[in-house]
Amino acid sequence: MQYTPHGEVTAGGSDGAPQGQILRYSVPAGLSPEEKFDHWRSWYGSAIDAPARLEKIEKSVPPGFNPTALGLDGPGFSLVDVTNDAASCHWDGVSYPSDWLLHFRSSCDKFSFSGHSEAVSAGTVRFFDLSVPGNFYASAGLSAVRLHFDRELLGLDDTSVKRLQGLADIKENPIMKGLVLPALSGWQRTGLAQEVQRLQPVVRSMMTALISSLLETPADPRDLRLARIAAVKKFVRKNFRNPALTVDEVVTYSFLSRRALYYLFEGEGLQVSAHIRALRTLEALELLAEATAWKRSLTDVAGASGFTSLQAMRRAIREFTGLSLREAQEKSEVLRIRSAELRKLTEL
Structure with missing residues (x-):
């Protein structure tokens, strides 16, 4: 893997990776297209909280193959911002909860939500759980931001999570549109790595407000x-x-x-x-x-x-x-x- 640090390391993550540091992925120079794909596949499989495998769509990898990604691992949450190159991906599911909020900047011909595959338009925001087997097809340039959150930190039980995963596109929700999406769009700003410890309660509060709105359930005012x-x-x-x-x-x-x-x-x-x-x-x-x-x-x-x-x-x-x-x-x-x-x- 090749990461270019962009920010200051503030603490060590549970897996030994730096926590609170913005990490930038780029395919190393000097590799053949096939080697570039293998390198990207290796990184991708380690970047999400489940065993996932990328596969080539065509027999040969195009010479211009150049996916990119940014990642931030914070306490109780993590962000991965990916611009993919042409590939398909599948995962078999895991035995533990793995909850994500996805914002698709570009369209995706096929993405599996809770075992049901469908086309996704640009701008879509959905919840999904990697514990359920699934797959997606990524055309070149597929861009998405993924927010992984700790359901226990938000006080969510299995029933609430399933309700969230069953919701269709939530981009028009006022809290999503006015607060969460701008945060997801601007999280890469300079200096953010130094503030990651402060961000945890803010992320928790924003997600609490969003979930309370979506499920129409009251939330503790202190959490909001x-x-x-x-x-x-x-x-x-x-x-x-x-x-x-x-x-x-x-x-x-x-x-x-x-x-x-x-x-x-x-x-x-x-x-x-x-x-x-x-x-x-x-x-x-x-x-x-x-x-x-x-x-x-x-x-x-x-x-x-x-x-x-x-x-x-x-x-x-x-x-x-x-x-x-x-x-x-x-x-x-x-x-x-x-x-x-x-x-x-x-x-x-």
Whole structure:
């Protein structure tokens, strides 16, 4: 196998593999097409939680055979992001639970869900269990993200899991569409490996919220807290450039009272109002750092960042960086450092 580490190792996994490290797979150079396929087959069989075997579709492997993959093994969950090359795959099932959530970025002519084979369109999201024998046909370029989760961590029994596996495409579920899918689409971002321990409760909270919605069963509000925080932060990040965004707008979006919203964010680095100002400040600092910043008026920068006035931008820059607006313009290295600190503070 050939992995290219992309991130810092934070802990050792149960199988001796690094836990908390983003691992990148690529076919080694210098191999023949047949050797490339054997190498990919060996990696693939070790990357999922069940004995699975890839087989060639054609008699010979095309010269351009070049599948890729990224993996992240976290506590209680793991992610595998695969762009396949033409192959078929089959597995005989395992004697232990192996639960997955799959997001298909591209279509698949044949995929087996709980023993039933069907065509899958691009964008489909489904649950499936590798303990049930199955197979799939992957055309060149088949791309999918797989989230493996610990059913015990989510408090799921066999009946609940079977209900989830029996659901058709769930991509239109509001929590799936607005929260889980964006997370699955952006999990490879720089610096994620350093945050994997923090991610575990967030993943658990998001999955709890999704499953509670799908099965129409109540969940402990404490288990939903991090998912709600993530949803609010996502809403703020999407809208902070609009000067009309205030805490009242967030209250309306979240269906919470101002007091409940305050307590929801208690313990976070920033309360909602400060989070809005911080994102606007970061946007302003990045605009000021652009090579063409001299072409824009400061009032224009303030408006483009979501501030209602130049004075509001001045106050926010002082609040979050300790710098005056003039100092922020003149001290480029200090500005870079303060921007990095603020970016970390406002991460989802």
